[in-house]
Amino acid sequence: MTAAPARTRVRVRVSGIVQGVGFRPFVHALAAAHDLGGFVGNDDAGVVAEVEGSPEGVDAFVATLRQRPPALAVVDTVSVAALPPCGESTFVIGPSRVTGHRDALVSADTAPCADCLAEVSDPADRRHRYAFTNCTHCGPRFTIVRDVPYDRVTTTMAGFAMCAACAAEYHDPADRRFHAQPTCCPACGPTLRLTGLGGPDDDPVRAAAAALADGAVLAVKGLGGYHLAARADDAAAVSRLRAAKRRDQKPFAVMVADLAAAGGLVVVDEAAAAVLSSRRRPITLLRRRPGAPVADAVAPGNRDLGVMLPYTPLHHLLATELGAAFVLTSGNLSDEPIAVADDDARDRLGPLVDGFLVHDRPIHVRAEDSVVRMHRGAELPVRRARGYAPEPIALGFGAPRPVLGLGAEVKSTVCLLRGRRAVLSPHLGDLTNPEAWRAFRHMTGHLARLFGVEPAVLAHDLHPDYLSTKEAVEREEAGDGVELVGVQHHHAHVAACLAEHGRTPEDPPVLGVAFDGTGLGLDGAVWGGELLLADLAGCERLGHLAYVPLPGGAAAVREPWRMAAAYLPDEPGLAVRDRHGDAWDAVTAMARSGVASPPTSSAGRVFDAVAALVGVRDTVTYEGQAAVELEQLVDPGERGAYPAAVDGGLIAGIDLVRAAADDLRRGVAPGRIAARFHHGLADATVRAAGAAAAERGVRTAVLSGGVFVNEVLLERVRSGLEALGLAVLVPTRVPCTDGGISLGQVAVAAAREIGGGHG
Numbered sequence: 001m002t003a004a005p006a007r008t009r010v011r012v013r014v015s016g017i018v019q020g021v022g023f024r025p026f027v028h029a030l031a032a033a034h035d036l037g038g039f040v041g042n043d044d045a046g047v048v049a050e051v052e053g054s055p056e057g058v059d060a061f062v063a064t065l066r067q068r069p070p071a072l073a074v075v076d077t078v079s080v081a082a083l084p085p086c087g088e089s090t091f092v093i094g095p096s097r098v099t100g101h102r103d104a105l106v107s108a109d110t111a112p113c114a115d116c117l118a119e120v121s122d123p124a125d126r127r128h129r130y131a132f133t134n135c136t137h138c139g140p141r142f143t144i145v146r147d148v149p150y151d152r153v154t155t156t157m158a159g160f161a162m163c164a165a166c167a168a169e170y171h172d173p174a175d176r177r178f179h180a181q182p183t184c185c186p187a188c189g190p191t192l193r194l195t196g197l198g199g200p201d202d203d204p205v206r207a208a209a210a211a212l213a214d215g216a217v218l219a220v221k222g223l224g225g226y227h228l229a230a231r232a233d234d235a236a237a238v239s240r241l242r243a244a245k246r247r248d249q250k251p252f253a254v255m256v257a258d259l260a261a262a263g264g265l266v267v268v269d270e271a272a273a274a275v276l277s278s279r280r281r282p283i284t285l286l287r288r289r290p291g292a293p294v295a296d297a298v299a300p301g302n303r304d305l306g307v308m309l310p311y312t313p314l315h316h317l318l319a320t321e322l323g324a325a326f327v328l329t330s331g332n333l334s335d336e337p338i339a340v341a342d343d344d345a346r347d348r349l350g351p352l353v354d355g356f357l358v359h360d361r362p363i364h365v366r367a368e369d370s371v372v373r374m375h376r377g378a379e380l381p382v383r384r385a386r387g388y389a390p391e392p393i394a395l396g397f398g399a400p401r402p403v404l405g406l407g408a409e410v411k412s413t414v415c416l417l418r419g420r421r422a423v424l425s426p427h428l429g430d431l432t433n434p435e436a437w438r439a440f441r442h443m444t445g446h447l448a449r450l451f452g453v454e455p456a457v458l459a460h461d462l463h464p465d466y467l468s469t470k471e472a473v474e475r476e477e478a479g480d481g482v483e484l485v486g487v488q489h490h491h492a493h494v495a496a497c498l499a500e501h502g503r504t505p506e507d508p509p510v511l512g513v514a515f516d517g518t519g520l521g522l523d524g525a526v527w528g529g530e531l532l533l534a535d536l537a538g539c540e541r542l543g544h545l546a547y548v549p550l551p552g553g554a555a556a557v558r559e560p561w562r563m564a565a566a567y568l569p570d571e572p573g574l575a576v577r578d579r580h581g582d583a584w585d586a587v588t589a590m591a592r593s594g595v596a597s598p599p600t601s602s603a604g605r606v607f608d609a610v611a612a613l614v615g616v617r618d619t620v621t622y623e624g625q626a627a628v629e630l631e632q633l634v635d636p637g638e639r640g641a642y643p644a645a646v647d648g649g650l651i652a653g654i655d656l657v658r659a660a661a662d663d664l665r666r667g668v669a670p671g672r673i674a675a676r677f678h679h680g681l682a683d684a685t686v687r688a689a690g691a692a693a694a695e696r697g698v699r700t701a702v703l704s705g706g707v708f709v710n711e712v713l714l715e716r717v718r719s720g721l722e723a724l725g726l727a728v729l730v731p732t733r734v735p736c737t738d739g740g741i742s743l744g745q746v747a748v749a750a751a752r753e754i755g756g757g758h759g
């Protein structure tokens with residue numbers, strides 16, 4: 001008599017992004033391959049499976065789960081516990097269970113996979129030209145999820161009952177739509193409609209493409225909101241679009257059908273091609289080709305152009321049908337957030353457009369398009385939203401209690417930290433805008449709901465007038481039992497970069513270079529050109545750009561010429577002075593008196609002064625515009641650099657501005673002045689930061705703050721510090737702008753609670 005073969009049974013828990021990515025079908029197939037019985041299901045914590053069979057089969061099952069999970073899965077942990085075998089030999093997919101403790105994560109929205117695109121373009125397929133085709137490997141996620149666990153009923157697809165054919169795929173473990181929650185087809189899913197143009201619309205995409213080709217401006221309902229679209233090479237249509245948006249100068253992004261089309265407009269190297277065609281599909285800012293067929297009004301004053309590839313089947317169909325690049329920009333006026341609700345879009349966008357290309361799948365979470373630049377072959381995030389959020393950032397340490405970071409004020413995001421996992425919201429916009437404020441309130445609640453956790457700590461900026469700070473104070477006063485932690489703005493910039501690079505509170509301090517436009521300093525001044533000795537818990541100011549008055553406060557941010565006056569009040573023979581006459585004298589008098597003129601060390605404001613001097617612009621229509629345009633002006637052939645004194649950590653910005661004024665009088669071209677200014681500021685920063693690092697024995701530098709979106713400055717400061725032997729960390733996953741502040745805030749609050757650090 002032979003003994004029965006040994007059997008083992010284990011329970012496996014998988015956490016991370018494991019719901020909505022085809023994990024259960026994957027587990028089902030894996031169990032079948034190893035002849036295992038048991039079950040798999042989703043619960044609030046992720047995926048749980050029990051498998052039973054031969055010890056070798058169970059081991060191989062667990063090893064594959066760890067090493068080769070499905071493509072879209074981001075596995076945090078796989079825990080295994082032994083159970084007594086119970087003789088189960090069949091394997092089933094169980095229902096989702098809610099246990100009260102929510103730890104499952106929702107994926108980011110993902111561009112269509114090759115299989116889905118093949119179906120969409122196959123005339124014999126039942127999903128031929130179907131704009132909402134998706135599967136477990138691709139499609140809408142975060143923007144349609146209302147709640148966890150992730151099932152069709154908790155998404156905005158709940159109202160679409162699956163047809164028999166879709167249901168058969170959904171229940172077939174061998175099908176790639178097995179348990180694909182948003183799956184649908186022309187018979188049962190959302191439908192497209194083209195309104196406002198008259199004529200037949202039996203094929204709304206074809207009719208929309210024809211209208212665009214004829215010069216129409218259309219509103220197009222997409223994944224995370226409504227866009228406005230117009231042919232990119234149609235100057236009249238783009239100008240109408242620009243006038244409608246009241247967005248005077250801000251560059252528009254364009255969508256093209258594929259990489260080949262992108263290469264016709266901008267210079268696409270291998271790294272840029274990988275980013276453009278990644279499943280996240282960000283707008284990628286690349287150097288525009290001379291003579292590219294794009295109207296001047298698309299990106300006035302810019303040598304770069306923001307390009308993206310289609311990220312839904314709808315966009316693929318539209319781009320292919322049109323066969324030309326088209327502007328695709330957020331559907332809103334000027335600085336408002338992108339419209340998401342159908343009635344709101346009709347009200348706000350109706351007067352601006354010739355027609356609407358819409359569908360009936362509701363958008364639950366607003367998500368703008370993400371924006372990146374390229375820096376040394378990697379992404380330099382500018383705006384993090386659709387395709388990235390809410391994918392978590394793993395910290396190098398765990399928070400004792402959940403922390404919610406409320407961010408700053410412009411380019412707002414919020415961030416929920418639980419354990420080691422930080423979930424950063426998509427870009428929410430400027431909180432002083434009522435729509436953005438509503439989005440901010442909704443997002444703080446939504447993240448807490450998806451996590452199933454109420455934050456115990458609220459981390460906020462030190463600026464008492466920021467709406468995000470007021471929200472923190474109100475919540476504390478409401479008696480919710482939350483604890484407040486104030487985090488200095490530039491410390492948060494540095495901490496965000498430390499956090500994304502997995503640093504811990506025990507790591508030695510770094511030399512943080514935080515350059516941005518505005519942030520309240522510990523001395524009450526307006527900081528923005530800071531050299532900080534920083535770790536996650538604390539920081540010490542080692543140096544900064546020398547103070548100058550900020551004449552008129554916020555008015556000086558809107559009117560860069562005021563900074564030229566603040567830096568060079570008595571300089572004769574300046575065109576910028578002549579342009580403003582009596583106002584120049586009034587502003588310089590105000591600056592001298594100190595009335596409404598707080599001292600500032602802002603790096604952004606030095607850019608403003610030089611931009612106004614060389615005639616780039618005297619006023620701005622969006623934040624940071626003067627600096628963006630000054631960078632675009634840089635003559636790449638110019639090697640010179642203005643000298644600037646560095647004394648005791650103080651960088652004399654005045655030296656740079658005066659040198660620019662001298663060159664201007666000598667008739668030096670603005671492009672060369674712009675280059676010499678960038679180089680001079682970078683070199684002075686390297687000297688000041690290098691000296692401070694050497695004095696304090698620091699081996700690592702961090703570059704953060706919105707000014708470092710400037711690639712000319714970033715590259716020169718980075719290589720300068722590296723030449724001094726310092727390791728340099730730059731943001732790669734979270735924007736260096738105020739969009740990253742909320743991550744820095746939660747990291748600092750958690751580090752302080754642990755009590756680590758050197759500050």
Ligand SMILES: [Zn+2]
Pocket residue numbers: 112113114115116117134135136137138139
């Ligand atoms: Zn797919």
Ligand SMILES: [Zn+2]
Pocket residue numbers: 162163164165166167184185186187188189
């Ligand atoms: Zn169907």
